[in-house]
Structures are given as structure tokens and as C-alpha cells.
Amino acid sequence: MSYPNTLIFVDLTSDDPAACAAFYADVFGWENDPRPYGVFHRMVPGGNALNPDGSESQIGNFHIGIHNAANARPHPEADGVEPRFVAxxxxxxxxxxxxxxxxxxxxxxxxxxxxxxxxxxxxxxxxxxxxxxxxxxxxxxxxxxxxxxxxxxxxxxxxxxxx
Structure with a gap:
């Protein structure tokens, strides 16, 4: 393997993705990008990772997803699978x-x-x-x-x- 597998996204679970996304938008100032609203929300911190000297690098900050515990998307089954509740x-x-x-x-x-x-x-x-x-x-x-x-x-x- 010449190039490592790369972490690109992390999801949080919620039973109300819209409210959870609003929470993180308020607390951290992140952009709330519903895709679609109430089903999956992408939180966009904005900016880029910093270089050791404090300048911005070419590497964008990670995004965070918020999915609905009742039907975590994406999934091949239209109704998703169990469990359908937050941890x-x-x-x-x-x-x-x-x-x-x-x-x-x-x-x-x-x-x-x-x-x-x-x-x-x-x-x-x-x-x-x-x-x-x-x-x-x-x-x-x-x-x-x-x-x-x-x-x-x-x-x-x-x-x-x-x-």
C-alpha cells in the first residue's frame, strides 16, 4: 500500500439532527449544512489546518456529520437497520x-x-x-x-x- 487509508468524516448520532446541528452551530460557530434537513446535517468548521508557524495550510478542517438514529443514512435499505436510538x-x-x-x-x-x-x-x-x-x-x-x-x-x- 503506497498511500494510507484516510479518515474523511466522523458522524455523531442524534434523535433530532436539526436540533443537534443547531447546538453545534451555536456552541462552536460551525456552518450547519442540512443534507437533507432533519435526516443528515454536515457541520463545516471552515478554515484550514494550521502549519507549525500558525499560517493556514492547504488542508481543510474535517467536517462532522450528524445522522438520525432512527434511520442512519446512507444505507442500502430504505428503512435503515437497528438500533434506532442514540447510545x-x-x-x-x-x-x-x-x-x-x-x-x-x-x-x-x-x-x-x-x-x-x-x-x-x-x-x-x-x-x-x-x-x-x-x-x-x-x-x-x-x-x-x-x-x-x-x-x-x-x-x-x-x-x-x-x-
């Missing part, structure tokens, strides 16, 4: 969001919580990947980890938990 409690995929220098973790968590999200944790430092992180669960059960790079010589606030 319950327990482990499931998590979405990691690199927080822009133009935004704040506090604003994102506050906006998410005002819109029905549950804050899972705040203020944690993971030395292995040199990242400051925080997390919430959206109203549909999807878990989002917010990430900020620690930098070359990170100053970790004293109240942060660490590992």
Missing part, C-alpha cells in the same frame, strides 16, 4: 476539538451547558500529549473533549488535575 451511558467514540486561540474553553463550556450539555470535567492536564483538556456530553449523549496545546514549557495552573 446510552457507557463508552462510545469521543470527539476531540482543538480550541482556537480566538475562542475560550470557558465560553464553549458555558454555551454548551446553557444548551443542555453536561460538563464531564474541567481543568485537566495530560502530560503524555502536553494538553489542557475539558469535556462535556451533549444532550444526545455524544462526548466532546476540548483540547488546548500546552506549548513548549507549559505553565499548568495549580488547580488543574494532572496525569
Amino acid at each position: 446510552g451511558m457507557g463508552r462510545k467514540p469521543r470527539l476531540w476539538i482543538l480550541v482556537s486561540a480566538d475562542d475560550s474553553v470557558e465560553r464553549i463550556l458555558d454555551d454548551a451547558e446553557k444548551r443542555g450539555a453536561e460538563i464531564l470535567w474541567r481543568d485537566h492536564y495530560w502530560k503524555e500529549f502536553n494538553g489542557l483538556n475539558h469535556a462535556f456530553r451533549d444532550p444526545w449523549g455524544n462526548e466532546i473533549v476540548l483540547w488546548r496545546k500546552g506549548g513548549e514549557n507549559p505553565e499548568i495552573p495549580g488547580h488543574y488535575t494532572r496525569e
Whole structure:
């Protein structure tokens, strides 16, 4: 294999894709592109991945899909297949969001919580990947980890938990 298989998209599950898409448009400022409305919504963060010097690269940021648990599209069967509900409690995929220098973790968590999200944790430092992180669960059960790079010589606030 000369070129690797490439991750191109990640979907979140919801029982109300339109409301879920509105949540992410409000919390992160992403474009909500319904295709079609209420069935599948493509969330477009916009911009490109950054180069090490902070300039924009030629690589566009990943898009995120939101599909309807009652009939996840695409599927060869018109009615889709079971299960037809959002995931319950327990482990499931998590979405990691690199927080822009133009935004704040506090604003994102506050906006998410005002819109029905549950804050899972705040203020944690993971030395292995040199990242400051925080997390919430959206109203549909999807878990989002917010990430900020620690930098070359990170100053970790004293109240942060660490590992």
C-alpha cells in the first residue's frame, strides 16, 4: 500500500439532527449544512489546518456529520437497520476539538451547558500529549473533549488535575 487509508468524516448520532446541528452551530460557530434537513446535517468548521508557524495550510478542517438514529443514512435499505436510538451511558467514540486561540474553553463550556450539555470535567492536564483538556456530553449523549496545546514549557495552573 503506497498511500494510507484516510479518515474523511466522523458522524455523531442524534434523535433530532436539526436540533443537534443547531447546538453545534451555536456552541462552536460551525456552518450547519442540512443534507437533507432533519435526516443528515454536515457541520463545516471552515478554515484550514494550521502549519507549525500558525499560517493556514492547504488542508481543510474535517467536517462532522450528524445522522438520525432512527434511520442512519446512507444505507442500502430504505428503512435503515437497528438500533434506532442514540447510545446510552457507557463508552462510545469521543470527539476531540482543538480550541482556537480566538475562542475560550470557558465560553464553549458555558454555551454548551446553557444548551443542555453536561460538563464531564474541567481543568485537566495530560502530560503524555502536553494538553489542557475539558469535556462535556451533549444532550444526545455524544462526548466532546476540548483540547488546548500546552506549548513548549507549559505553565499548568495549580488547580488543574494532572496525569
